[in-house]
Structures are given as structure tokens and as C-alpha cells.
């Protein structure tokens with residue numbers, strides 16, 4: 567099984583892939599859109615990309631690609647703990663507090679804002695395509711007075727020294743990753759940490775109808791369907807035009823989900839099922855280097 571992921575080696579997405587598919591062939595891609603393209607071209611069987619972080623919210627590029635570019639079915643999700651560390655090239659360990667720039671993924675930088683503000687005030691913050699890409703940049707530029715924010719695995723992989731552990735501002739830091747496929751297949755995984763099933767739907771409301779969102783939510787509520795997330799995103803057709811992505815805590819069935827879909831369509835909504843899939847949770851041990 568070929569699994570494409572947001573690389574290079576030792577990103578948090580790589581950790582999610584190693585946890586969920588220990589026997590799979592993991593293939594890194596430099597960006598999230600490149601993972602979608604590889605899936606479209608059938609160079610890989612599955613792709614794993616980040617979709618939501620507990621501190622920073624949605625990964626918009628993933629949502630946008632899923633909705634606007636290629637509506638690949640979601641066939642699984644995995645949540646992993648996130649610990650961010652500050653690391654430098656071994657040549658710069660003693661002068662690490664003279665750092666002039668900090669490289670990382672925008673979500674990782676956002677997760678560490680308080681630390682950066684208090685301990686590295688004035689350092690230039692540089693966005694990279696992933697945390698591991700930042701670590702690789704530091705490895706390749708030993709003469710730059712720079713650091714990366716990345717995980718333990720990346721420090722090992724790119725020969726960097728951690729100078730400050732756990733610099734994320736809140737301790738409950740987790741990221742949710744989705745597994746997408748070209749077809750809505752059942753996920754084959756050896757992983758034991760199964761949390762339950764989810765179904766994700768995209769709902770577009772009818773134009774200018776008072777109380778439409780209330781009616782949508784009540785279609786779920788009276789059926790006692792538990793929602794774990796509701797998120798609005800722009801339709802990109804004009805200011806004020808939004809659709810909703812709603813996660814339901816149950817597997818697609820033959821009664822309740824078709825019932826809710828029919829009720830929403832009768833209200834004038836457009837409904838797309840994005841996937842019905844198992845959800846997994848990795849433990850703290852996923853962040854250790856073996």
C-alpha cells in the first residue's frame with residue numbers, strides 16, 4: 567500500500583502515517599496540493615494530510631482542496647499529540663539566543679506565539695511547507711543564525727540539537743489528519759486505537775432564507791445525531807457565500823443519514839457526503855524516537 571503524505575521525512579503527518587500504517591510504503595510530497603495531485607494521478611493509493619489543530623483550527627488548504635479541487639472521499643482519520651521543540655544546527659547551540667530567524671509551518675509558529683514573543687522577540691518568522699522542511703533548511707544552512715520549530719523525529723533525522731523543549735503555548739496540542747482515497751473503500755489498518763466512526767457532510771444553504779441554519783441543525787438534533795464539528799468556509803463565489811462542513815459521530819446508515827439528507831434537500835440545501843470512516847487516536851509514544 568503506497569501512502570502519500572505531507573513531507574519531507576519526519577513531519578507530524580509522517581508520524582501519523584507511521585502510527586496508522588506501520589507496514590505501508592510512505593511516500594513524502596512537498597505540499598498538501600502535491601499529495602492531492604499524486605492521488606489523482608494514482609501514483610499512491612491513499613494520502614494523509616493535516617485537517618485541524620486543537621490550538622490553531624482548520625488547515626484551510628486541505629479543506630479548500632477537498633471541496634473546490636478534488637472531492638476525494640475521506641476514508642479515515644487519525645488524531646496525534648503534538649509537541650513542538652526549538653532546534654538549531656549543532657554549530658549554533660551555544661549562541662541559540664542570538665537567533666535572527668525561526669522557520670516552521672504556519673500552524674507550528676502559531677502554536678508557539680507566546681514563547682516566540684517572550685523568548686525570541688524580534689526574530690523573523692519564516693513559513694515553510696512543513697515543520698520537517700524547516701528542520702531540513704537549518705541542516706542545509708549551518709551559517710545562518712536560525713532555528714526550526716519541529717518534532718523530536720525531525721531533530722534526529724536532520725542532525726539538529728533541541729535547545730528548548732515543548733515550546734507550544736498550551737499543553738493540550740493535538741492535530742487531526744484525514745486519510746483520503748480515490749474511492750470510498752474500507753480502510754485496512756493494523757491500528758488498535760479505534761475511537762468510533764464519523765460521517766462528514768458538506769451542506770450549502772439556500773440563498774437568503776431566514777432561519778435556514780437553525781432548521782439544518784434541528785434536522786440533526788431531533789434525530790439525536792451528535793455533531794462533533796461544524797465549520798463554515800467561503801464558497802469563493804462572492805462575499806458572504808458560505809457552506810458548512812458538519813461531522814456526525816456515527817457511521818453512515820440506511821435510515822438516519824438518508825433521512826437527514828432528504829430533510830435538508832427538502833429545505834433547499836445541497837448535501838454532499840464527504841465520507842464515512844473510522845477514527846483513530848495515537849498515544850504519546852508516537853512522538854518518541856525508537
Ligand SMILES: O=C(O)C(=O)Cc1ccccc1
Nearest residue numbers: 577578579671673696697741
Ligand atoms: O508540518 C508538519 O509537520 C505537518 O505535518 C503539518 C503540521 C504542522 C503543525 C502541526 C501539526 C501538523
